[in-house]
Structures are given as C-alpha cells and as structure tokens.
Amino acid sequence: MPKALSKLDNIYHPLFEKHKVQVQVKRDDLMHGIISGNKWRKLKYNLKQLKTKQYQGAITFGGSYSNHIHAFAYACKQADIPCIGIIRGEERYASNFTLAWARHWGMQCHFVDRKTYRRRFETEFLSELSRQYPQHFIIPEGGSNALAIPGVAEVITELNKQTVFDTLITPVGSGGTLAGLISGDSVANEQQHKILGVAVLKQAEYLMDEIKNLLTPQGLTHADWHLLTKYHRGGYAKFSQADAERLIAFNQQTGIIFEPVYSGKMILALLDLLEQGYFKAHERIVLLHTGGLQGLGGMIEQAKLNEKDWPIPPKAPA
Numbered sequence: 001m002p003k004a005l006s007k008l009d010n011i012y013h014p015l016f017e018k019h020k021v022q023v024q025v026k027r028d029d030l031m032h033g034i035i036s037g038n039k040w041r042k043l044k045y046n047l048k049q050l051k052t053k054q055y056q057g058a059i060t061f062g063g064s065y066s067n068h069i070h071a072f073a074y075a076c077k078q079a080d081i082p083c084i085g086i087i088r089g090e091e092r093y094a095s096n097f098t099l100a101w102a103r104h105w106g107m108q109c110h111f112v113d114r115k116t117y118r119r120r121f122e123t124e125f126l127s128e129l130s131r132q133y134p135q136h137f138i139i140p141e142g143g144s145n146a147l148a149i150p151g152v153a154e155v156i157t158e159l160n161k162q163t164v165f166d167t168l169i170t171p172v173g174s175g176g177t178l179a180g181l182i183s184g185d186s187v188a189n190e191q192q193h194k195i196l197g198v199a200v201l202k203q204a205e206y207l208m209d210e211i212k213n214l215l216t217p218q219g220l221t222h223a224d225w226h227l228l229t230k231y232h233r234g235g236y237a238k239f240s241q242a243d244a245e246r247l248i249a250f251n252q253q254t255g256i257i258f259e260p261v262y263s264g265k266m267i268l269a270l271l272d273l274l275e276q277g278y279f280k281a282h283e284r285i286v287l288l289h290t291g292g293l294q295g296l297g298g299m300i301e302q303a304k305l306n307e308k309d310w311p312i313p314p315k316a317p318a
C-alpha cells in the first residue's frame with residue numbers, strides 16, 4: 001500500500017501560456033505499478049472491508065478490457081482472496097490483453113451477454129449471486145460504491161497539502177471518482193474548489209443521479225461541481241484519428257502518457273475548453289491522472305492505436 005502522497009507535476013503547453021492558466025497533474029497513475037490511479041483510491045477501503053470480515057471471496061463486474069477488473073484481480077491475489085469477475089462479453093475475450101492478466105492472477109471469469117450484464121445493479125440479480133456464492137463480497141462495476149468515496153476523498157486532503165488550486169478536473173466513467181472528489185472537497189458543507197468531471201461516454205446525464213446517490217448518505221452539498229457531457233468524442237473508447245494525434249502531441253509536450261479512453265478525454269476536453277475561453281486568466285487547474293495505462297495493451301491489440309506512438313504494457317505470461 002503506498003504510504004506517500006502521489007506527486008504533483010507542473011506541465012506546460014502553448015495553450016496554457018496563451019490563456020494564462022497554470023496546470024498541474026496529480027500523478028495517481030504512479031501510485032502503484034498495477035492498481036494505479038483511481039483504482040487504488042476506490043479499492044483501498046473495499047479491500048480493508050474484505051480483509052476484516054470473514055468473506056470467502058469477492059465478486060465484481062466489468063467489460064472485457066476493464067481497468068477495474070485488471071486492478072481488482074491483482075489486488076485480490078495480493079490479499080489472497082478468491083475472486084470472480086462477471087464479464088460483459090463472450091468467452092473468446094478470455095485471452096485478450098486485460099483478461100489474460102486477470103486470469104493469470106487467479107480471477108475466475110464468467111462471461112455474460114449484454115442483457116444479463118444490464119441486470120448488474122438489480123437487487124434480485126445480486127441476491128441470486130449471493131445465493132450462488134455465499135459469503136462473497138460484491139463490489140459494483142468500476143468499484144464505485146460507498147466505500148470508494150472516502151478513498152477518493154483523500155486526493156483532496158493530499159492536494160490541500162501540496163498546492164493551492166481553483167479547479168480540479170477528472171475523467172468520469174461510473175461517477176465514483178467524481179463523487180469522492182466532491183465529498184473530499186465538501187468541508188463543513190462549504191466547497192473549496194470547482195470540480196469538473198469529463199464524461200467519457202455518450203448520454204452520460206444519468207450519472208448526475210448516480211453521483212448524487214453516492215453523496216446522499218453523507219448529507220453533503222457542494223454547489224460548484226459540474227459533469228461535462230459533451231466531450232465523449234463519439235462514445236466510450238471512441239475517438240478520431242485527429243483526437244489520437246492531438247493526444248500524442250500533448251503527451252510528447254508534457255512527457256506524461258494520457259491514454260485515450262479516460263485521462264486522454266479529460267486532456268482533449270481541457271484543450272477544447274481553453275480554446276473556448278472557459279477558464280479565467282490565472283486559473284490554477286489540477287488534472288487528476290486516473291491511471292488506466294494497462295488499457296493501451298487492449299487498444300493496440302485491437303489496432304485502435306498504433307504501437308509506435310504508445311508505450312506497450314507487458315503481456316501476461318501464456
């Protein structure tokens with residue numbers, strides 16, 4: 001478990017200079033070799049719970065290239081907890097980049113069709129799973145549950161020690177990370193900063209309710225958080241050739257790798273927002289790098305990215 005704070009890097013880009021903003025990156029991608037970024041934050045208290053109670057195993061959900069599945073499989077192996085992944089997709093994905101690693105670390109993968117996968121939040125479906133696998137701890141897709149919130153909130157505690165900032169930006173998939181940041185920033189119900197979430201999927205407006213639901217038990221209010229839903233670039237894991245090229249140039253300029261599914265969409269949104277004059281002069285912006293670089297393996301495998309432009313993560317042993 002990393003004891004130190006994740007570091008904060010200053011980055012430079014001609015557009016930052018033009019619009020007179022200061023940009024820093026919270027390098028959660030460097031927190032752990034495998035359980036990187038928001039995975040570490042969201043799993044921290046879930047793993048504590050798993051270890052303290054007498055569970056026989058853990059169950060979670062994800063797509064066949066899911067960063068959460070990859071991180072969770074490794075975390076369970078480290079904690080010596082048997083784990084099951086309910087995977088959206090067909091058995092033929094079992095050897096893809098992500099699942100080869102997850103299975104290597106001992107995850108049992110159960111493949112389900114889209115219709116079944118859609119039931120993943122239904123009480124009846126979850127009760128069926130509990131009957132089938134008694135004494136198993138069930139963690140939702142993306143690890144976004146109530147226990148994820150205090151883990152992510154620690155990003156704010158760290159940032160408050162490291163810097164002074166106006167705006168924090170994060171990519172958003174299931175909403176747990178954004179909810180955790182809002183929670184961490186709600187000191188005595190008075191928000192300290194503006195928090196922006198860039199939705200990486202289409203029609204993400206429904207996430208507003210998911211995020212509010214995650215915040216409700218704590219009774220927190222924060223009036224300056226926003227979910228930006230127009231920067232998904234065509235949908236989940238979709239992006240144009242021009243987007244990829246813009247990102248490669250940004251990565252070269254800053255020396256940090258942002259992948260195009262999550263953190264890269266945050267970067268592309270940042271560049272668009274700068275061009276639109278969204279930020280005030282002298283605004284101090286922090287970007288949360290949520291990791292997910294294992295995903296590059298799957299992207300390259302599917303020829304969605306060219307391996308000459310991206311670092312290639314190691315493959316699981318056959």
Ligand SMILES: Cc1ncc(COP(=O)(O)O)c(C=O)c1O
Nearest residue numbers: 067173174175176177262290292
């Ligand atoms: C690398 C990465 N960044 C960001 C996110 C979005 O986080 P959340 O699902 O908590 O909104 C995810 C998905 O969990 C992710 O894998």
